[in-house]
Amino acid sequence: xxxxxxxxxxxxxxxxxxPGKIRxxxxxxxxxxxxxxxxxxxxxxxxxxxxxxxVTVEQRVxxxxxxxxxxxxxxxxxxxxxxxxYSEDARVAVEVLQGEMPGTPxxxxxxxxxxxxxxxxxxxxxxxVLALGLPTLLLLNMSDLMEAxxxxxxxxxxxxxxxxxxAKISAARGVGLDAVTHFLNRKAEPVEAPAPGRIELPVMGNxxxxxxxxxxxxxxxxxxxxxxxxxxxxxxxxxLHKFWGPLIFLAVVFAVFQVVFSIGQPLxxxxxxxxxGAGDAVGRLMGSGWLESLLIDGVWRGVAxxxxxxxQILLLFLFIGVLEDSGYLARAALIADRVMRSIxxxxxxxxxxxxxxxxxxxxxxxxxxxxxxxxxxxxxxxxPFMTCSARLPIYMLMIAAFIxxxxxxxxxxxxxxxxxxxxxxxxxxxxxxxxxxxxxxILKASSAPFILELPQYRLPTVRSLSLRLMxxxxxxxxQAGTVxxxxxxxxxxxxxxxxxxxxxxxxxxxxxxxxxPVIRPLGxxxxxxxxxxxxxxxxxxxxxxxxxxxxxxxxxxxxGLQAALRHDLTLGGAMALxxxxxxxxxxxxxxxxxxxxxxxxxxxxxxxxxxxxLAYLAALATNQAILHFVR
Amino acid sequence: xxxxxxxxEFGADTADEIELxxxxxxxxxxxxxxxxxxxxxxxxxxxxxxxxxxxxxxxxEARVVVVRRAPAGDPTVYSIDGFEVAxxxxxxxxxxxxxxxxxxxR
Numbered sequence: 001x002x003x004x005x006x007x008x009x010x011x012x013x014x015x016x017x018x019p020g021k022i023r024x025x026x027x028x029x030x031x032x033x034x035x036x037x038x039x040x041x042x043x044x045x046x047x048x049x050x051x052x053x054x055v056t057v058e059q060r061v062x063x064x065x066x067x068x069x070x071x072x073x074x075x076x077x078x079x080x081x082x083x084x085x086y087s088e089d090a091r092v093a094v095e096v097l098q099g100e101m102p103g104t105p106x107x108x109x110x111x112x113x114x115x116x117x118x119x120x121x122x123x124x125x126x127x128x129v130l131a132l133g134l135p136t137l138l139l140l141n142m143s144d145l146m147e148a149x150x151x152x153x154x155x156x157x158x159x160x161x162x163x164x165x166x167a168k169i170s171a172a173r174g175v176g177l178d179a180v181t182h183f184l185n186r187k188a189e190p191v192e193a194p195a196p197g198r199i200e201l202p203v204m205g206n207x208x209x210x211x212x213x214x215x216x217x218x219x220x221x222x223x224x225x226x227x228x229x230x231x232x233x234x235x236x237x238x239x240l241h242k243f244w245g246p247l248i249f250l251a252v253v254f255a256v257f258q259v260v261f262s263i264g265q266p267l268x269x270x271x272x273x274x275x276x277g278a279g280d281a282v283g284r285l286m287g288s289g290w291l292e293s294l295l296i297d298g299v300w301r302g303v304a305x306x307x308x309x310x311x312q313i314l315l316l317f318l319f320i321g322v323l324e325d326s327g328y329l330a331r332a333a334l335i336a337d338r339v340m341r342s343i344x345x346x347x348x349x350x351x352x353x354x355x356x357x358x359x360x361x362x363x364x365x366x367x368x369x370x371x372x373x374x375x376x377x378x379x380x381x382x383x384p385f386m387t388c389s390a391r392l393p394i395y396m397l398m399i400a401a402f403i404x405x406x407x408x409x410x411x412x413x414x415x416x417x418x419x420x421x422x423x424x425x426x427x428x429x430x431x432x433x434x435x436x437x438x439x440x441x442i443l444k445a446s447s448a449p450f451i452l453e454l455p456q457y458r459l460p461t462v463r464s465l466s467l468r469l470m471x472x473x474x475x476x477x478x479q480a481g482t483v484x485x486x487x488x489x490x491x492x493x494x495x496x497x498x499x500x501x502x503x504x505x506x507x508x509x510x511x512x513x514x515x516x517p518v519i520r521p522l523g524x525x526x527x528x529x530x531x532x533x534x535x536x537x538x539x540x541x542x543x544x545x546x547x548x549x550x551x552x553x554x555x556x557x558x559x560g561l562q563a564a565l566r567h568d569l570t571l572g573g574a575m576a577l578x579x580x581x582x583x584x585x586x587x588x589x590x591x592x593x594x595x596x597x598x599x600x601x602x603x604x605x606x607x608x609x610x611x612x613x614l615a616y617l618a619a620l621a622t623n624q625a626i627l628h629f630v631r
Numbered sequence: 632x633x634x635x636x637x638x639x640e641f642g643a644d645t646a647d648e649i650e651l652x653x654x655x656x657x658x659x660x661x662x663x664x665x666x667x668x669x670x671x672x673x674x675x676x677x678x679x680x681x682x683x684x685x686x687x688x689x690x691x692e693a694r695v696v697v698v699r700r701a702p703a704g705d706p707t708v709y710s711i712d713g714f715e716v717a718x719x720x721x722x723x724x725x726x727x728x729x730x731x732x733x734x735x736x737r
Contacts, residue, residue: 081686338703
């Protein structure tokens, strides 16, 4: 992986700083100021995403292609309220701005973005930024919205007050960006007279004096905030209503889920069939041989096993995107906070954990909305316990093979459904127990506070949604793809050497035989052992592996495999296997994403071992219990 | 709902400009009923959170409006400097405010 190492590797050459000459521009702004949208606009989506060395703060760097200045580099700093190193984000921002961040060039100019809808408050950040003394352009974002809602500000007076140029823009619509071009062209000239006049800045390091200063500046520049919160408040009156609020919340959650499963699952399945079909077709053209096997069975199947998740992941992110951009996500967090708090998390963890029922990968990527690092890590550690869709193939195979279709509560709820439901519950309980465990360990130190900004409602734009989807899709493919490819190749080599032997005799087969004594108490044989090994790549892979091992006829594979399994395994072993899958982290994509989001192999390794040990113990208990108590 | 009525008349941002007169008493922000205005007196929270809140506008003399509570009764939504932020009771408890008692004539 080229872009996710502990030392940031960014394709930006560190150039000596030449006075008056601009090479690097820093984008600074508070959270929710529309900074990311502006960054995407200015760079035309050509950007590199990495982490700053040693921290989980994300670094985005790109060339200013969006305004035709591909010679200039734009660095997107984390969203911050001040420059007092009060948090990891703020510390990173200060270090970058002062040129102390290793691997990141010192900026020659600053674009300061503030949300003009709440300019009075956001101006507080202007004081410490202006005090840095770098050439700065102040961009008043969402000014179209401000004016449409009856707000106004005298930009000329503001520019005089602050001693820097000021421009009204709308990043979402791409309006006013020529001000950036103009500013950079002018500032890029070698000689620039220092800004004349006296600028009064507040006493540094004191939020109270920043606030007084900011209020003074906004009243002197005739700032009038838009009158808009009225209808936001009216909507909140319904969406946060004591009775209707939770009801609407549940309806939204249910609708999202229904769509992800009823559209996303078939979409993923269909996409998978197309990918495998294409692989088979190319394979037939190539004829058979080890190269064909390596490319089709190894590389292509591996890539396909990642790609099949893509439709579901994108669909889920579309929903999360709509919820977040519209402003509802914050309300959902507010409603869910009470429940989530009881397990040591907070309201913002709810939607990610819910998404994990479809797939842990987007869930873990969605934890970025949780600012509190401890809560975020706890959510990441808990998410893979939720029963994701990749567990369903093995659940369904084993239940169909071993559980009789006996009605329990009428025809609708039978024994099979009951077993399936218990598996879902098992994952949920494991997640709760783990969260509890974390609450008394890593979450203990501070009773993680919860500060939730409630943005005004607005309509999500197609552009910002599609940018987000492209971004998330790319992150997933690159991170999961590279790791998956490596694991696939290793597994292919292990299953195909020595050449011309059956899978049971291959290297991986020998390992399967080797671990048989360890998994025997769980009721597993060496074939299941091989399945456990190959499914480290992805859970559903075990079904295909078992199919190969039991030599089932592809045409009647499902029924043939069920019969073979019934012949070869006990009920205890079969149930132990599904319990094992309920707990174990058999998913390379998840490991890769956790590695990326936590910027360390420590967390995915810990998670893999923890879930593996739990899976082993639970499977052992299941098998032994069934051996002794079920006749 | 006097405060809310006042606010809708002038837009949410004007909480700061409303002339307040009348009796004041000290209390915790978490104790204020919906619709009242409190003036921040002091904060007593661990470093990072305190800083975060102060940069969001919770500084002495800032005016906070209690807007509504979450359906479960906690957290509570407050309005400060024209935007809304939700705080849990535990956090709001650590913010001392002067409560404005609604005896004003406006």
